[in-house]
Amino acid sequence: MNLLFAYVEQEELSRAMTEIVNEELEHFLMVLDLLAQRGIAFRKLRPGGYGQKLHELIGKREPQRAVDRLLVAGLIEARSCERFDLLRQHVQDQELADFYGGLFESEARHHAVYVKLAKSFRDEATVKQRLDELAAEEAAILAEGDTLPRMHS
DSSP: OHHHHHTTTOHHHHHHHHHHHHHHHHHHHHHHHHHHHTTOOOOOOOOOSHHHHHHTTSOSSTTHHHHHHHHHHHHHHHHHHHHHHHHHHHOSOHHHHHHHHHHHHHHHHHHHHHHHHHTTTSOHHHHHHHHHHHHHHHHHHHHHOOSSOOSOO
8 A cells, every 4th residue: 555655656556556455455354254264363463573674675765765665565475475385285274275375376466566566667677686686685684584473574
C-alpha cells in the first residue's frame, strides 16, 4: 500500500500494486479461515529483524529510493517464495501443502513484478547492479540469523 500511494503518478505501478494488495488481502483471509478451521487463534506477532534491516538499505533520494523500495520488496517476496516451496515439499498435511503451493506461485510472481517495476525508474543494467548489491547485503543479514523466524518479513 505504501508503494501504491508513494507513486500514484506511475499508472503501471499503481495498477500492479493494486493487484498485489488485493491478492495479499485474499491470502490473509485464507490464513484466517485456515486458522479458524483448525481452532487456532489468530494473534499478532512481533516482526523479525530481517525486513527492518533490508529497509535500512533503501536510498533516501528519488529515483533511487523507488528502485530500492521495489527491489527490497522483491527480495522479501523471493525469500517467502523459497520458504513456501520448502514447506509445501515437506508438510504432511495435503491441504497445507496445496495452500503453500499457491502462496509459492504468488510470491514468485510478485518478485518478478517488483523487479520489472524498478526498471520503470532506472535502466535495466542499473537495476540489475543494484539488485545484486542488495542481494549481497541481504545474504549478510540472513547469515546473522534472527531470533524470531518469520515467513514473510
